[in-house]
Structure formats: structure tokens, C-alpha cells
Amino acid sequence: MAATNTEVWQYGTVVEVGSVATNIQRIVLAPELPVNAEPGSHIDVRVRIDGREDRRSYSVVESNEGGRRLAISVLKTPLSRGGSIFMHTLQPGDQLEITQPLQNFPLRVGAARYILLAGGIGITAMINMARILKNLRLDYTLVYAGRSRAAMAYLDELQQLHGENLVVHVDDEGTPLNVRQLVASATTDTELYMCGPIRLMDAVRRAWTEARLNYPNLRYETFGNSGWYQPEEFIVKVPTLGLEIRVGQDNSMLEALEDAGADMMFGCRKGECGLCEVRILELDGTIDHRDVFYSTRQQTATTKMACCVSRAVTSKNLLTSDPPTAPAVVTIAVP
Amino acid sequence: MTAVSAQSSTTNKVLGYPLNVWYVAAWDKEVTRNPLSRKVAGRPLALYRTEDGKAAALADACWHRLAPLSLGKTVGKDGIQCPYHGIVYNSAGRCVSMPAQETINPSATVPSFPVVERYRYVWVWLGDPTLADPDLVPDMHQLDSPQWAGDGETIYAPCNFQLVLDNLMDLTHEEFIHSSSIGQDELSESEFVVTHDDHTVTVTRWMFNIDAPPFWLKNMRDKFPGFEGKVDRWQIITYRSPSVINIDVGVAKAGTGAFEGDRSQGVNGFVMNAITPESDKSCHYFWAFMRNYRLDSQLITTQLRQGVHGVFGEDEAMLTAQQAAIDANPDYEFYNLNIDAGGMWVRRLIERQLESEGRLVPLA
Numbered sequence: 001m002a003a004t005n006t007e008v009w010q011y012g013t014v015v016e017v018g019s020v021a022t023n024i025q026r027i028v029l030a031p032e033l034p035v036n037a038e039p040g041s042h043i044d045v046r047v048r049i050d051g052r053e054d055r056r057s058y059s060v061v062e063s064n065e066g067g068r069r070l071a072i073s074v075l076k077t078p079l080s081r082g083g084s085i086f087m088h089t090l091q092p093g094d095q096l097e098i099t100q101p102l103q104n105f106p107l108r109v110g111a112a113r114y115i116l117l118a119g120g121i122g123i124t125a126m127i128n129m130a131r132i133l134k135n136l137r138l139d140y141t142l143v144y145a146g147r148s149r150a151a152m153a154y155l156d157e158l159q160q161l162h163g164e165n166l167v168v169h170v171d172d173e174g175t176p177l178n179v180r181q182l183v184a185s186a187t188t189d190t191e192l193y194m195c196g197p198i199r200l201m202d203a204v205r206r207a208w209t210e211a212r213l214n215y216p217n218l219r220y221e222t223f224g225n226s227g228w229y230q231p232e233e234f235i236v237k238v239p240t241l242g243l244e245i246r247v248g249q250d251n252s253m254l255e256a257l258e259d260a261g262a263d264m265m266f267g268c269r270k271g272e273c274g275l276c277e278v279r280i281l282e283l284d285g286t287i288d289h290r291d292v293f294y295s296t297r298q299q300t301a302t303t304k305m306a307c308c309v310s311r312a313v314t315s316k317n318l319l320t321s322d323p324p325t326a327p328a329v330v331t332i333a334v335p
Numbered sequence: 336m337t338a339v340s341a342q343s344s345t346t347n348k349v350l351g352y353p354l355n356v357w358y359v360a361a362w363d364k365e366v367t368r369n370p371l372s373r374k375v376a377g378r379p380l381a382l383y384r385t386e387d388g389k390a391a392a393l394a395d396a397c398w399h400r401l402a403p404l405s406l407g408k409t410v411g412k413d414g415i416q417c418p419y420h421g422i423v424y425n426s427a428g429r430c431v432s433m434p435a436q437e438t439i440n441p442s443a444t445v446p447s448f449p450v451v452e453r454y455r456y457v458w459v460w461l462g463d464p465t466l467a468d469p470d471l472v473p474d475m476h477q478l479d480s481p482q483w484a485g486d487g488e489t490i491y492a493p494c495n496f497q498l499v500l501d502n503l504m505d506l507t508h509e510e511f512i513h514s515s516s517i518g519q520d521e522l523s524e525s526e527f528v529v530t531h532d533d534h535t536v537t538v539t540r541w542m543f544n545i546d547a548p549p550f551w552l553k554n555m556r557d558k559f560p561g562f563e564g565k566v567d568r569w570q571i572i573t574y575r576s577p578s579v580i581n582i583d584v585g586v587a588k589a590g591t592g593a594f595e596g597d598r599s600q601g602v603n604g605f606v607m608n609a610i611t612p613e614s615d616k617s618c619h620y621f622w623a624f625m626r627n628y629r630l631d632s633q634l635i636t637t638q639l640r641q642g643v644h645g646v647f648g649e650d651e652a653m654l655t656a657q658q659a660a661i662d663a664n665p666d667y668e669f670y671n672l673n674i675d676a677g678g679m680w681v682r683r684l685i686e687r688q689l690e691s692e693g694r695l696v697p698l699a
């Protein structure tokens with residue numbers, strides 16, 4: 001949405017923090033320049049990781065009093081890039097730089113039926129949407145899948161608000177989500193909005209295409225922060241620049257290249273646009289494609305990658321989680 | 336710019352426009368398979384019809400490099416193709432094809448605005464789409480009722496929309512601006528009554544036992560050939576939020592009970608006005624003149640349209656000059672008179688709406 005994506009940076013004061021599930025912290029912010037956050041919108045936050053400035057995107061879970069109180073919820077992922085660890089240290093009274101709400105994931109009013117699908121922390125993008133659909137008395141189902149109840153934020157509140165319209169799947173209770181069944185329940189005028197791990201979203205995309213449903217009715221937002229593998233440290237070589245650099249677990253390949261002085265082009269930095277494309281010359285390991293820019297055909301060809309989100313990993317098999325002995329190595333050409 | 340309280344801005348020379356409302360974007364006949372570009376409430380729109388005839392309104396700027404979609408063409412069942420690099424959007428504003436790559440970027444959307452087609456108009460809602468209730472479209476039923484016949488036009492008026500609303504809420508100007516057609520001395524001499532509720536303002540004026548001005552004499556003779564004599568004349572102006580004004584107008588043979596409710600010895604018209612802000616200083620002024628007699632006469636329809644066209648041309652010239660004078664004298668304020676009561680209530684209702692949207696700010 002070109003119109004509403006002008007970034008307006010401002011200070012936000014933390015007014016409330018609290019745990020809402022294992023490793024999930026709810027943070028309520030009072031922005032200086034409040035505007036109401038539409039369903040599907042997120043804010044970008046400037047975070048500090050090892051003294052380095054970076055930004056993270058968080059869905060707005062609740063927007064109250066015309067946006068004077070914005071709630072977000074942050075999952076602490078020990079293996080991720082450190083932004084969430086910073087966010088978990090925030091206390092009431094702290095100030096941080098945030099954008100006014102940005103919209104990449106608008107909810108359209110007017111579909112005959114809605115399915116909202118949340119995997120884990122992805123629920124944060126769905127809460128606001130579900131509330132609006134309920135208020136408008138539209139036909140909707142909120143599907144919420146997680147590993148265990150303790151790890152699923154807002155479960156009780158959602159149960160209370162949405163009753164029958166909420167369907168919960170919990171892995172460790174033996175009621176995992178069956179993607180095929182879910183997609184089979186969609187009709188041609190159903191819109192499905194989803195947010196969750198890349199595996200889940202990929203499975204839904206495939207099932208949606210196979211069911212020959214209308215592709216634009218499948219809506220999702222990706223921040224490029226979930227992959228097929230756990231992130232590992234790996235080595236990038238750029239022969240033309242004489243570079244050999246290590247990409248840490250909590251760093252992206254694009255950032256590592258920039259830090260090493262490579263003049264890199266980029267656009268979205270979240271795996272959508274393909275502007276950060278690099279060509280793969282040699283690979284010792286596997287590429288964990290975390291973008292939504294390449295088709296499956298292009299991803300399996302392993303000739304190019306979106307270096308803002310995608311990584312090299314050692315595991316040849318999705319199921320191995322043995323600790324790597326030597327890091328993966330990818331040799332690339334940059335434009 | 337800072338927010339100001341409702342009381343003090345009633346006297347602003349020009350007002351901002353609400354967004355959580357329905358505006359007429361176009362006549363139904365204007366929206367076709369050929370995209371139409373029209374700016375409504377500051378937002379450029381591309382308007383088109385899908386293959387099965389549904390009107391669609393998208394932001395007139397492609398997500399990619401903002402090329403105007405209205406310069407593109409409709410494709411497939413409900414798509415529109417950007418004329419620049421060929422991205423195709425459906426009527427919900429979602430990308431369905433990105434020619435230059437194998438996947439579709441999930442962010443590729445343009446805003447799509449709620450649309451209702453009613454009373455021969457295509458209405459759009461530019462504000463919060465979750466509030467876009469079709470029941471809020473203001474009543475203009477005479478436009479497509481079998482009891483009424485008529486037609487209209489669109490005026491592009493280079494002035495703030497509120498100036499047009501002021502104009503229509505106070506018809507004493509007819510005596511001076513429209514002296515050759517509908518103006519007469521009795522207009523400014525007669526009493527008028529103003530009433531209002533939360534969404535409407537009504538100004539009622541009756542003039543008894545007067546000569547019919549040229550426009551009305553002709554209409555009387557269309558219904559009552561050879562008519563001579565005095566008439567009773569009425570103007571009942573009804574404003575409906577946000578910017579529709581329907582004026583019940585007519586004359587009847589004097590003393591035949593029109594005021595009491597029997598209009599059978601007269602002719603009745605409805606002037607249907609929908610004023611759509613385009614920018615702070617311009618608006619689209621959609622009007623039609625509907626009548627409830629000689630319904631089958633296309634000749635009368637045409638004559639009335641041409642007649643009103645002439646009358647409204649006089650208003651257009653004045654409104655253009657008034658906005659120019661406002662701009663040229665930024666340090667002068669309006670003085671509001673008793674005759675402005677209708678217009679002032681309209682301003683009050685618009686302010687309340689702006690206030691409820693948190694958008695009550697003075698315009699430069």
C-alpha cells in the first residue's frame with residue numbers, strides 16, 4: 001500500500017510489560033504521535049544488538065484510544081538475531097524509537113468468508129483482524145496452532161471473545177493442524193489470512209494452489225525471520241572482492257556483507273523483492289531459502305539467493321539436528 | 336496545524352471534508368470497462384467495471400512505481416493492468432500477475448475502496464472500510480424512481496465544497512444571480528424556517544399568491560396548457576450528511592391547498608445535488624432535476640436540463656469568483672447573517688463529523 005507506508009519515526013514510551021506465554025512478552029507503548037493502527041499493521045522498532053542499531057517489525061496486537069496505546073508481543077528466540085532479547089529487557093518508562101503503524105497486510109472487508117490462521121507467535125498479526133471480523137459479525141474462523149498451550153499467547157482471551165469461531169490445534173495434545181483439511185474447508189470466495197512459521201505458510205500455499213483456489217485470496221505477511229532450518233553460523237566467500245566472512249547465527253548475510261564493506265543493493269530486507277539477489281558459485285552445505293521472491297523451481301536450482309534473509313546451513317536433511325562439525329560455505333558473486 | 340473546537344470553526348471560510356462517509360464518485364454511466372480517473376476527497380481513484388458489471392474503485396497509483404492505473408486497461412474477469420510494467424490487480428486491489436517474475440509479491444496491493452451503486456450514482460467510501468455501511472448512503476431516491484423523470488450533469492467547481500453547500504442552503508441569492516429564470520423579489524422578503532437533527536438540516540420557504548417566474552411559468556404551462564395567474568411557491572431544502580442537498584421545489588395555482596398538502600394543482604420538481612470534495616479548493620458537483628409530471632416527455636427532460644444548466648452556470652461563476660476572493664483576502668473573515676442559518680447548521684454537522692474522525696483542523 002503505497003499510500004500508508006510513509007515511515008514516520010517517533011518515540012514510544014513503554015507503559016506496561018508482562019508475560020503472556022512462555023518466552024512471550026507483551027509490551028504496551030504510548031507513541032508520541034498516536035494514530036489508530038488498522039488490523040494487519042505493524043510497527044518497526046529500532047533495537048540495539050551488541051551496540052549495533054537494527055530494526056525489527058512487530059504486529060500491532062491491540063490499538064486502543066485511537067492508537068494512544070499500542071500493544072505488541074515479542075517472542076524471545078535464543079537462536080534468533082538478538083532483537084527479541086533486547087525487547088525483553090524493556091521496562092515501563094523506557095523509550096524507544098518506533099514508526100507509526102505501517103500496513104503491508106490489509107484486511108479487506110467484503111469477502112463472503114474468512115479463515116485466519118496463526119502459527120505460534122503469528123497470532124499477533126491475527127488478533128486485531130479477528131476482533132474486527134467479530135465486531136462486523138462476518139463469517140470467520142480463527143485457527144490457532146501451537147506446540148503447547150503454555151507457549152500460546154492470549155489463548156484464554158481469544159477463547160472468551162471468539163468462542164465457537166476459534167479452533168485450537170496443539171501439537172503436544174495430539175491435535176495438530178491438518179493443513180489439507182483446513183484448505184479443503186475454503187470455498188472460492190473464502191479469504192485466508194495467515195501468519196506463522198515458513199513451513200506452515202509454505203504448506204498452506206501448496207495446498208491452496210493444489211486446491212485451485214483463487215491465489216490472491218491467500219494473504220500472508222512475512223518478515224523473513226523463519227526458516228526451514230535453525231540458523232547456523234556459516235562462511236561467505238566473495239572472490240571478486242577477496243572477501244571471506246563469517247555470518248553469525250544472529251546476523252544476516254546481507255548485514256555481514258555490508259559490515260565487511262561490500263556495496264550491496266537491497267530493497268525490502270525481508271525476502272520479498274529480490275533486489276538483494278546474489279549468484280551462488282559454489283556451495284558446501286544447503287541453502288535455507290527464507291524468501292518468498294523465488295519460485296520453488298528457482299529455489300531448488302540453488303543458483304541464486306536472497307541474501308537479506310536466506311542462509312547457508314550444513315544439514316543436508318531437514319530432520320537432522322546434529323550439531324554441525326564445520327560450518328557451511330557459500331561462494332557468491334555480487335552485482 | 337492544531338485541532339480547534341467545533342464552536343469556533345463554524346465560521347471558517349472553508350471546511351475540511353469528512354472521510355467516513357459516502358461520496359458520489361461518478362454517474363453510473365461514466366464507469367465502464369474503460370478505466371476512469373477521478374479524484375475524490377484528495378484521493379485519486381481509478382474507477383472501472385468488472386466483466387460482470389460491478390463498479391470497482393482502486394487507488395489510481397500502481398504499487399510498483401505509482402503509474403496511474405486509470406491509464407491502463409481492464410483485463411480478465413475483474414482485473415486492471417498497470418500501463419507501465421504490466422502488473423495486474425483484481426478489483427480487491429490484489430496483484431494477480433507480476434509479469435517480470437515467477438512469484439507474486441505478497442505485499443503487492445493497491446488500496447481498494449468500498450463502492451455502492453445507488454440512485455444512478457457510484458458512491459465510494461474513502462475512510463475506515465470497517466464502517467462502510469451501505470445503509471448510510473443518503474436518500475436520493477427520486478433519481479431512479481418510476482414516479483419521477485429527469486436528468487442532470489456534473490459541474491467541476493473550483494471552490495471548497497462547503498461554498499456550494501452554503502449556496503444551496505440559502506436561496507435568497509436566486510433573486511440576484513438567477514433573476515432571469517427563477518429569481519423574484521418575494522424570495523428575500525419571505526419567511527423561512529430552519530430545522531435540523533443529527534444528520535439533516537431543512538430550510539422551508541413558502542411564498543403565497545405571487546407571479547410565477549419565467550422558469551416556473553413554463554413548467555406550469557407544460558402541465559396546464561395556457562395557465563395564467565398567481566401561484567403559491569415552495570422551496571424545501573434538505574441537507575443530508577455529508578454533502579447531499581435535495582430541494583423540493585414547485586408552484587401550484589394560488590390557494591389550491593399546496594401548503595396544506597394537496598399539490599395536484601401544481602408542478603413539483605426535485606433538485607438533487609451531491610457535492611463531492613475533490614481537494615480543499617475544488618469539488619465535483621453532481622446535479623439532476625427530477626419532475627413528477629409529463630414523465631414520458633424527453634423534450635421536457637431536455638429542456639429542464641438545459642434550463643437548470645443555465646441557472647447553475649450562474650452559480651458556478653459566482654462560486655469560482657468567491658473562492659478566488661477568499662484566496663486573495665486571507666486576512667478577511669466571513670460575516671454570517673440570519674439568512675445563513677441553514678448553511679451554518681450544515682457546517683455544524685460537518686464539523687461534528689470531522690470531530691468524530693479526529694480531523695477537525697482549519698484549512699489554510
Ligand code: FES
Pocket residue numbers: 265266267268269270271272273274275276277291293306307308309
Ligand atoms: S532486500 Fe528484498 S528480498 Fe532481500
Ligand code: FES
Pocket residue numbers: 397398399400401402417418419420421422
Ligand atoms: S508502475 Fe505499475 S507495474 Fe511498474
Ligand SMILES: [Fe+2]
Pocket residue numbers: 502508509512513646647650
Ligand atoms: Fe443558485
